[in-house]
Amino acid sequence: MTIVPAIAAHGLRKSYGDKTVLDGIDLTVPEGTVFSLLGPNGAGKTTAVKILSTLVSPDRGSGEIRVGGHDLAADPQAVRAAIGVTGQFSAVDGLITGEENMLLMADLHHLSRARGRRVTAQLLERFDLVEAAKKPAASYSGGMKRRLDIAMTLVGDPRIIFLDEPTTGLDPRSRHNMWQIIRELVADGVTVFLTTQYLEEADELADRIAVLHDGRIAAEGSAEELKRIVPGGHVRLRFTDPAAYHAALAALGEVTRDDEALALQIPSDGSQRELRSVLDRLDTAGIEADELTVHTPDLDDVFFALTGSTVPVQSSKADQPEEAAR
């Protein structure tokens, strides 16, 4: 049996005038997983979501796009019936109350009156909006609006949910609440397509991450795989005494020096063995560092290595085993 991925897009292209926003990206998201499109502002994340959620049509040169098993170009209504979208800007009707917003969604999903009321009550309860239910949505805080937004998305019980920067602009507590909500969705078997500019968020939530840079996928893989691309791990030694600093420089050999901070960076995978060898060499030379920190590679390193460099990185994807999803 072949498993149909929740989202499969090939050669996704979009340009506005002569500005290329998406330059032929491939995306495959297996059902029931969280896929994160990671990138800075303007990388094309929102455009990708808009295309996959039928808001914007892709350029002619794009390949086939299937969402929920349906061809996006041939049957957009079937795609719409399978998905739920929470965009970057709150998609709530500010003039009516939270409850009215929910009932509006129930009506548009053609739920019976009784079922609509029940679903509304359940979701308001689940997203902690019961108290605010009778107030106009325009009066809600950012976090409340985002919760109402997601609650509205869930009224139709979608199997695939697009979340475009769901935590941008939220305070840390609301952000953690949102993460919890997303984890619960995944526990229910929903496929989540998440865009974010926060590396930590992708690391926390996503099964697979694609780094989007200048309209191309600069790298793709699990958080672990991405971290392996960049050997950014090192031990950092800081000194207060310039003499000790220079002695260490001589003793350790191959290091990156930061003369201003009197700090040295020694490449290391953070293992006990490598750490001991560094310490042994320092001991032998009779040098004592004032501060020692072990830095293991995180997504920040990946991100900056792939997108922050002036040389656009395009070949790194070749290092990754292609997911045979066809």
Next chain:
Amino acid sequence: MSFSLAVRDSSTMLRRNLLHARRYPSLTLNLLLTPVMLLLLFVYVFGGAMSAGIGGGGADRSEYIAYLVPGILLMTIGSTTIGTAVSVSTDMSEGIIARFRTMAIHRGSVLIGHVVGSVLQCVASVILVGAVGVAIGFRSTDATALEWLAAFGLLVLFATALTWIAVGMGLISPNAEAAGNNAMPLIFLPLISSAFVPIDAMPGWFQPIAEYQPFTPAIETLRGLLLGTEIGHNGWIAVAWCLGLAVLGYLWSAARFDSDAK
């Protein structure tokens, strides 16, 4: 199947728009002020001179009130649809429209909801302004039930036509203010129609413009139906204008709404 979907989704959207109108009535009521003020101004301030200019020129102003009210009623429709342009424009800038576009609902329901809501608001506004007219002495001269029905039909048709144009204006306007400005002709045109003074009292070069713009034929037709004056070819011109504007506005709005969101 798809027709019942269209009806169902459009009525949901209509309920949403009526909820907006009910909760925030100030916009609708503000727009009613213009025709009511003009009605009172022309009757009680300029009324003496106006009555003298219109036929008999008797001491009592009832003749001018009768002349004025049909025009004011159609102006009320123009003014109400400015509100439609503003609310469509405001609505389009809201994220919820993007949400609607990603849902498996009837594509046209958003606009149809606006249009039906706007026509209903026009009818309500016309009734309110008409009541003011009756209160200051407007009486129809033996209009039959059929003529009343035709008058009502004309008002609804006219409201539908102006509404579709206003929806298009709302869709091309980047914000509420721009929509209000773009829709200004809807309240400006009645001023250069036969609403306040007869066409033959205007300069000769201007008469064709005043005579064949959409408001004048509709006003003359409504006058004929309610007051028994000569309708002549105005009835057909009015219907043609209404149908033309409605179709044009519909095609324009549908094209604008279907074009990709940025």
